[in-house]
Amino acid sequence: MSQILDQIDAETQKRAEPLRYREGDHVKVHVKILEGSKERVQVFEGIIIARHWNGPSSTITVRKVSYGVGVERIFPVYSPTIAKIEWTKRSLVRRSKLYYLRKLRGKKARLPEVRDAARPEPIKSRGQ
Amino acid sequence: MALGILGTKEGMTQVFDEETRKVVPVTIIHAAPNVILKQITADKNGYSAIQVAVGDKKATRMNRPDAGQFTAASEASGKTIGPKAVVREFRLSEDPGADLAVGNELTVGLLDGVKLVDVTGISKGKGTQGVMKRYNFKGFIRSHGTHEFFRHGGSIGTRLTPGHVLKGKKMPGRMGNEQVTTQNLTLFRVDAERNLLFIRGAVPGAKGGVVSVRPAVKKTGGKKW
Numbered sequence: 170m171s172q173i174l175d176q177i178d179a180e181t182q183k184r185a186e187p188l189r190y191r192e193g194d195h196v197k198v199h200v201k202i203l204e205g206s207k208e209r210v211q212v213f214e215g216i217i218i219a220r221h222w223n224g225p226s227s228t229i230t231v232r233k234v235s236y237g238v239g240v241e242r243i244f245p246v247y248s249p250t251i252a253k254i255e256w257t258k259r260s261l262v263r264r265s266k267l268y269y270l271r272k273l274r275g276k277k278a279r280l281p282e283v284r285d286a287a288r289p290e291p292i293k294s295r296g297q
Numbered sequence: 298m299a300l301g302i303l304g305t306k307e308g309m310t311q312v313f314d315e316e317t318r319k320v321v322p323v324t325i326i327h328a329a330p331n332v333i334l335k336q337i338t339a340d341k342n343g344y345s346a347i348q349v350a351v352g353d354k355k356a357t358r359m360n361r362p363d364a365g366q367f368t369a370a371s372e373a374s375g376k377t378i379g380p381k382a383v384v385r386e387f388r389l390s391e392d393p394g395a396d397l398a399v400g401n402e403l404t405v406g407l408l409d410g411v412k413l414v415d416v417t418g419i420s421k422g423k424g425t426q427g428v429m430k431r432y433n434f435k436g437f438i439r440s441h442g443t444h445e446f447f448r449h450g451g452s453i454g455t456r457l458t459p460g461h462v463l464k465g466k467k468m469p470g471r472m473g474n475e476q477v478t479t480q481n482l483t484l485f486r487v488d489a490e491r492n493l494l495f496i497r498g499a500v501p502g503a504k505g506g507v508v509s510v511r512p513a514v515k516k517t518g519g520k521k522w
Binding site for chain 1: 307308310311312313315318320325327491493504
């Protein structure tokens with residue numbers, strides 16, 4: 170790829186934090202929302218069930234169950250609307266897409282927790 | 298016709314718009330400063346234009362008539378203008394003035410404040426293609442016993458009157474590798490430091506292809522895009 174494109178993509182991907190996001194992480198995503206001219210922060214708390222890793226257009230899918238209804242939101246990880254992401258828990262998962270969680274309810278939808286590290290190490294990703 | 302700038306298509310990527318916070322698909326065009334090589338005037342040539350050149354080229358790769366153009370431009374301007382790979386003209390509505398003197402450079406700053414642009418390039422060659430891809434024909438009906446005729450163009454004419462196929466009839470053949478202009482593309486950002494243009498959406502041609510970017514002829518751009 171062209172060096173100029175690499176440079177531009179690197180500028181979009183200035184934040185290194187997204188490299189720590191993993192499937193199975195319980196996270197609180199703080200999203201900036203514009204209401205008229207006022208800005209406020211909304212928190213979306215759930216489990217990362219998928220990562221779509223593709224340079225500046227990388228996204229994560231976060232799933233939560235809200236009043237018995239499953240809600241999934243896809244966040245572009247380098248978007249300026251994401252104020253921050255907090256970890257609440259990490260889980261031991263053995264696959265990269267946790268779509269099987271969609272079929273599970275209640276106790277079965279839990280994931281085994283990894284206790285030792287609250288924040289995962291950054292991972293090497295394509296083009297980084 | 299307005300003045301534009303020559304550049305090379307670097308490729309496409311996504312960037313975030315700080316204002317709307319939305320993702321924007323952009324084509325990056327690298328437009329190194331264009332050197333004005335020659336003024337073309339109504340008196341001398343019958344029309345008004347400027348000739349610009351961009352992209353360094355080895356002197357040993359130039360043929361003598363072309364090299365002569367650069368020597369002439371160097372002499373006329375008193376600056377050293379090295380051999381360039383691409384030479385194009387931009388038609389102007391009136392004769393070029395002193396601000397467009399030979400040896401001056403056009404930079405991306407030319408398009409500062411411009412919202413919409415027209416981009417001209419050579420489209421990717423597609424080779425021999427059928428009428429469905431080439432001219433967006435609908436093809437033939439899929440049912441009622443059709444066989445081996447799905448992507449055909451159908452009838453190409455009538456019978457004894459006129460007795461021949463009309464000229465210009467759309468048929469299969471070579472597609473692409475021709476000059477294409479995409480009009481009214483949004484100029485998303487001008488990066489004067491690196492000589493880059495960020496244009497929203499796709500632009501004709503392959504990566505590395507030469508394109509010319511001019512302010513839009515038909516619209517001036519009230520909307521953001």
